[in-house]
Amino acid sequence: MREELIVSGRANPLIDPHLHIWHWQIPLYLFLGGLAAGILFFAGLYTIMGKEKSYPAAVRRAPLIVPFVLIIGLFALLLDLKHKLFFWRLYTTIRLESPMSWGAWVLMLVTPLSFIWAAIHIREIFPKWNWKFRILIILDEFFTSQKRTIAWVMTIASVILGVYTGILFSAFNARPLWNTSILGPLFLASGLSAGAAVIMLFSKDHHERTIFSKIDIVIIVVELFLIIHMFMGFLASTQVQIKAAELFLGGPYTASFWIFVVIMGMIIPAILEVLELKKFKIPILIPATLVLFGSLMLRFLISFAGQESRWLY
Amino acid sequence: MRYAMAIDTKKCVGCSDCVVACQTENSVPVGYCRDWVVEVTDGTYPQLEIEIRSERCNQCDNSPCVRCCPTGASHYAEGGIVLVTPNKCIGCGACITSCPYDARYPHPDGYVDKCTFCIHRVKKGLEPACVAACPTKCMYFGDLDDPNSKVSEILKVRKYKTLIPEAGTDPQLYFLI
Numbered sequence: 001m002r003e004e005l006i007v008s009g010r011a012n013p014l015i016d017p018h019l020h021i022w023h024w025q026i027p028l029y030l031f032l033g034g035l036a037a038g039i040l041f042f043a044g045l046y047t048i049m050g051k052e053k054s055y056p057a058a059v060r061r062a063p064l065i066v067p068f069v070l071i072i073g074l075f076a077l078l079l080d081l082k083h084k085l086f087f088w089r090l091y092t093t094i095r096l097e098s099p100m101s102w103g104a105w106v107l108m109l110v111t112p113l114s115f116i117w118a119a120i121h122i123r124e125i126f127p128k129w130n131w132k133f134r135i136l137i138i139l140d141e142f143f144t145s146q147k148r149t150i151a152w153v154m155t156i157a158s159v160i161l162g163v164y165t166g167i168l169f170s171a172f173n174a175r176p177l178w179n180t181s182i183l184g185p186l187f188l189a190s191g192l193s194a195g196a197a198v199i200m201l202f203s204k205d206h207h208e209r210t211i212f213s214k215i216d217i218v219i220i221v222v223e224l225f226l227i228i229h230m231f232m233g234f235l236a237s238t239q240v241q242i243k244a245a246e247l248f249l250g251g252p253y254t255a256s257f258w259i260f261v262v263i264m265g266m267i268i269p270a271i272l273e274v275l276e277l278k279k280f281k282i283p284i285l286i287p288a289t290l291v292l293f294g295s296l297m298l299r300f301l302i303s304f305a306g307q308e309s310r311w312l313y
Numbered sequence: 314m315r316y317a318m319a320i321d322t323k324k325c326v327g328c329s330d331c332v333v334a335c336q337t338e339n340s341v342p343v344g345y346c347r348d349w350v351v352e353v354t355d356g357t358y359p360q361l362e363i364e365i366r367s368e369r370c371n372q373c374d375n376s377p378c379v380r381c382c383p384t385g386a387s388h389y390a391e392g393g394i395v396l397v398t399p400n401k402c403i404g405c406g407a408c409i410t411s412c413p414y415d416a417r418y419p420h421p422d423g424y425v426d427k428c429t430f431c432i433h434r435v436k437k438g439l440e441p442a443c444v445a446a447c448p449t450k451c452m453y454f455g456d457l458d459d460p461n462s463k464v465s466e467i468l469k470v471r472k473y474k475t476l477i478p479e480a481g482t483d484p485q486l487y488f489l490i
Contacts, residue, residue, distance in 0.1 A: 082404025083423035089384040100383035174413035
């Protein structure tokens with residue numbers, strides 16, 4: 001039997017990992033970024049496929065909220081910074097090794113695109129909308145004529161944005177719970193699922209809702225697969241990663257993760273969507289809200305638990 | 314040139330003079346520190362062993378903090394020392410999260426701060442404040458590329474370890490055991 005006791009004389013509560021450095025701002029932003037990526041992905045995809053007419057909510061209505069989603073997310077990111085007035089330093093350099101640098105530049109691309117996309121579809125909710133200045137009318141016409149190109153860029157950029165929200169965490173090998181590349185696809189899938197949920201909320205068309213219900217079910221199955229895969233990977237890995245996985249397998253985060261994220265955020269909405277496809281009457285609000293809630297909780301729990309996982313020494 | 318430090322865990326008594334010397338030399342704000350003392354008790358009573366370590370930034374050769382910094386504020390300086398340029402740092406916290414040794418802290422002025430191996434003293438030919446202040450002389454500082462430096466000499470004759478080398482950071486803080 002071996003007992004080990006570590007008494008630390010460090011007089012600095014702020015470097016103690018239990019007092020994590022990243023609070024609510026980062027997970028909230030990761031959720032909103034993933035959601036924006038999800039909506040823009042479907043908007044771009046269905047435009048490229050030439051199905052704008054049959055998917056009005058996905059292509060035209062849901063993307064109208066994306067600029068607001070991104071602004072709230074960027075504001076949360078700004079609140080996270082301790083040296084706020086220096087935020088522009090992100091844009092004086094490109095650092096390929098730093099996921100945060102990637103994220104900053106992708107946002108620089110996606111945010112204006114989301115504004116353009118919302119602007120050329122604004123007549124969807126304000127049919128009598130008129131741009132006051134001539135230059136805006138010209139720009140509107142120009143961007144409308146370039147819609148397909150924008151859709152291509154948007155689709156690709158939104159996949160990078162979605163993956164980046166996960167890679168941001170997985171690049172840190174100091175936090176063993178995050179140090180798995182599965183977080184990239186998992187957060188992308190979670191973002192797409194949240195995007196599909198918002199599109200369902202905006203959709204008035206039965207056919208479109210049914211398609212997005214089906215898409216959401218497939219994504220949820222993929223997410224469940226990725227989560228199982230993630231834990232299998234952890235348990236077959238080093239001691240620190242086994243310890244990290246135990247935070248969710250019997251540790252302090254077990255109940256919140258499996259109940260909020262897996263059961264409420266994935267399994268129940270998937271069952272409700274299947275029942276809906278089987279012609280049961282289920283208000284779309286319930287599965288959609290649950291998916292959004294689960295997606296948000298996933299970011300929060302992975303962020304907080306990850307900062308508690310550490311190398312043992 | 315490759316600056317490194319060796320700390321004798323057999324001689325260290327955990328007095329924390331190094332911590333105070335550092336705080337004084339570098340005007341570290343109250344409540345924070347760039348170095349700290351860890352005591353590890355190992356074994357089952359009555360066969361107990363104690364190890365005392367004065368820890369600080371490991372000035373890694375493969376620093377996760379430099380890799381993840383989005384602005385380039387964290388960088389390798391002369392002699393492999395990892396430094397932060399305050400007016401490039403946006404205080405995003407990525408480096409604090411990325412450090413397996415938790416060696417960094419957010420300075421109240423907004424930027425992230427850490428041990429510099431007292432580079433301002435070293436340039437003048439002095440030892441880092443912690444090394445100079447150590448009453449048991451358990452710390453050795455110098456250039457690893459110079460075979461006659463204090464740190465090279467002691468590493469030649471003593472057994473040593475580094476902290477969590479399996480994290481792939483290639484730390485340059487050696488603990489003599």
